[in-house]
Amino acid sequence: MKFIEHITFKTILAVLLLIYGANSSALSQNMSSEESSEINIEKKRFERRAFESAIWGQPLVAGNQMIEGAIEARQKLNQVAYFSQPPNWKFQQPTPNNSTLYLQLIYDVKDSPVVIEIPAETEQFKVFGSLLDVWQRPVVDVGGAGDDKGKGGKYFLYQADDESITVPEGYYPVPLRTYRGYGTIRIILPNNAPETLADAEEYIKTKSAQYYYNDSERLPHMDIYDMEYASVFPFDHTFFEKLQKVVNYEEIRVEDKYAMGMLSSIGIEKGGNFSPSEEQKVILDNIMSEVHLELQDHILNLPPMRWGDHSHWALPVAPSMIATQMTYEDENKIYVDDKAFTFYMYISPPVKLGKATAYLKLTHDKEGNVLDGKKNYKLTVPPNVPVSQFWSVLAYDLATASYIRNSDRIGLASTEEPQMNADGTCDIYFGPNELNNGVNYIPTEAIEHFFLLFRFYGPEKAYQDNSWMLNDIVEIK
Incomplete structure (x- = not known):
C-alpha cells in the first residue's frame, strides 16, 4: 500500500507511454493541446477583464491625475493655482480654453472639511466653474451660473458619509462621495489687455482662497502660467498602477x-500592490492601446450632429450626460462608455450644461474626412455669432484631447480682435505651415489628427433655436 501511495502521476504517465508505444505521440500532443488551451483561456480572460476595467476606471484615473499632475507641478493641497495670462500649450489637460484665466483647485476631505472662497462677480470679471469629486462627477457649479449666482461666497466641502459633520450657517454645502477632488474655475475677462490681466491677477489673489475649515493656514497663490501643468498620462500598463493607487486611497462603494x-x-x-509580470505588462500595453483608440473613436463619431446633414458640427456630449446631470448614473444603470469618453475629452463639466456656455465639436471637413494635421483648412465663421460675451475656436490633438504640443497659437477668440471680412464673417486658417501671413492662423504642427471646439460664452436665442449655423471647415487643396 505504501508503494502505491508513492506512485506519482508522472510515473503512471510513463508506464502508459511504454504500454501504448506508437500511441504515445498522440497522447503527448493531446496533453500539450489541453495545456495550451488552458493558457489561452486564461490570457483571453485577462485581456477581457483588463479592457473593461480600463473603460470603467478611465474617469477615476483621469480625475486622480488632475490632482497628481498638479502636485507634480509643485502645487499643494489647499493652494490656489492660477493663470496670470491665458494658458498656452503647456496647460496639458482635456480641452481647456485659452481665452479666460483659470483657477485650479485640488482638495482632500479625508481628515477635515475644506472651505473654498469664490469671488463675487464684478462689472469687469465674471466667474464660471465647478467643483468635482475624484470620479469627476460635478457636485456644484459656482459663479454666475452656480449656487452663489455671482455673489461669491464660501463653499464647504465635506465627506458625504460623515454624519458627525454639520454644514456651518452661511456656507454652500458640497457633499463629496470621495475624499479627493478638484475644481476648475474660469475668470471671464472683457479683453486680454495688459492692464486687464493685471487687475484680474489682483482680483484672484485677494478674493479667492482655499483652506481646511477651522485652520488658520493660508498658502500663497501659485502662478502656473507657462508651466507644464498636465493631467494627461500614457495609455500603457502604468494606467493600472495609477488605478491601484486611487483604489487603495478611496472607499469602495456598492456600485463599485x-x-x-x-x-x-x-x-x-x-489595499493591494499591483505587480504584473513582464508578459502581463506587454498584454496591458496592447490593451491600453486599444482603449485609447476606442476613446478617440468616440470623439470622432459621437452623435448627434447639431444641424443634421447641413453641417458636420456636433454636440460634443452623449445624451446621457445631460439626462443624468453629468453623473452618468440613473435608477437603472451607470453609463460606463459615455462616462469614459467624457472624461477623456473634458477638463471639468458643469452640473448644468449650456446655461453659461455652449460647445460644438468638429472632427471632419466638408467632404467628410477626418481633420488631418498635415493638411491646410479654412473655416469661415458667419457674422453675428449669437453670444452675449464672446466666442472662441480652439484646436486639440485627438491623441491627447488637449492642446497641440509646441503650438505657439492654440486658438482664436473674438476678444482678440481677429481680422474680419467686410461682410462680418471671419476666416480662420489651420495647417502645419503658416497661412494667410499668420493672420487668423492656428498651427496644427503636422500631428496625425486634430479636432475643433467652438465655444459660445453667453449663448443667445439664435444659438438655441438654430436660426444661426456654423459653416463646415474646407480643405485648401
Whole structure:
C-alpha cells in the first residue's frame, strides 16, 4: 500500500507511454493541446477583464491625475493655482480654453472639511466653474451660473458619509462621495489687455482662497502660467498602477463592487500592490492601446450632429450626460462608455450644461474626412455669432484631447480682435505651415489628427433655436 501511495502521476504517465508505444505521440500532443488551451483561456480572460476595467476606471484615473499632475507641478493641497495670462500649450489637460484665466483647485476631505472662497462677480470679471469629486462627477457649479449666482461666497466641502459633520450657517454645502477632488474655475475677462490681466491677477489673489475649515493656514497663490501643468498620462500598463493607487486611497462603494471583482482577476485588490509580470505588462500595453483608440473613436463619431446633414458640427456630449446631470448614473444603470469618453475629452463639466456656455465639436471637413494635421483648412465663421460675451475656436490633438504640443497659437477668440471680412464673417486658417501671413492662423504642427471646439460664452436665442449655423471647415487643396 505504501508503494502505491508513492506512485506519482508522472510515473503512471510513463508506464502508459511504454504500454501504448506508437500511441504515445498522440497522447503527448493531446496533453500539450489541453495545456495550451488552458493558457489561452486564461490570457483571453485577462485581456477581457483588463479592457473593461480600463473603460470603467478611465474617469477615476483621469480625475486622480488632475490632482497628481498638479502636485507634480509643485502645487499643494489647499493652494490656489492660477493663470496670470491665458494658458498656452503647456496647460496639458482635456480641452481647456485659452481665452479666460483659470483657477485650479485640488482638495482632500479625508481628515477635515475644506472651505473654498469664490469671488463675487464684478462689472469687469465674471466667474464660471465647478467643483468635482475624484470620479469627476460635478457636485456644484459656482459663479454666475452656480449656487452663489455671482455673489461669491464660501463653499464647504465635506465627506458625504460623515454624519458627525454639520454644514456651518452661511456656507454652500458640497457633499463629496470621495475624499479627493478638484475644481476648475474660469475668470471671464472683457479683453486680454495688459492692464486687464493685471487687475484680474489682483482680483484672484485677494478674493479667492482655499483652506481646511477651522485652520488658520493660508498658502500663497501659485502662478502656473507657462508651466507644464498636465493631467494627461500614457495609455500603457502604468494606467493600472495609477488605478491601484486611487483604489487603495478611496472607499469602495456598492456600485463599485462588480468592477472590483473584475480588477481582482487581473491583480488589483483594495489595499493591494499591483505587480504584473513582464508578459502581463506587454498584454496591458496592447490593451491600453486599444482603449485609447476606442476613446478617440468616440470623439470622432459621437452623435448627434447639431444641424443634421447641413453641417458636420456636433454636440460634443452623449445624451446621457445631460439626462443624468453629468453623473452618468440613473435608477437603472451607470453609463460606463459615455462616462469614459467624457472624461477623456473634458477638463471639468458643469452640473448644468449650456446655461453659461455652449460647445460644438468638429472632427471632419466638408467632404467628410477626418481633420488631418498635415493638411491646410479654412473655416469661415458667419457674422453675428449669437453670444452675449464672446466666442472662441480652439484646436486639440485627438491623441491627447488637449492642446497641440509646441503650438505657439492654440486658438482664436473674438476678444482678440481677429481680422474680419467686410461682410462680418471671419476666416480662420489651420495647417502645419503658416497661412494667410499668420493672420487668423492656428498651427496644427503636422500631428496625425486634430479636432475643433467652438465655444459660445453667453449663448443667445439664435444659438438655441438654430436660426444661426456654423459653416463646415474646407480643405485648401
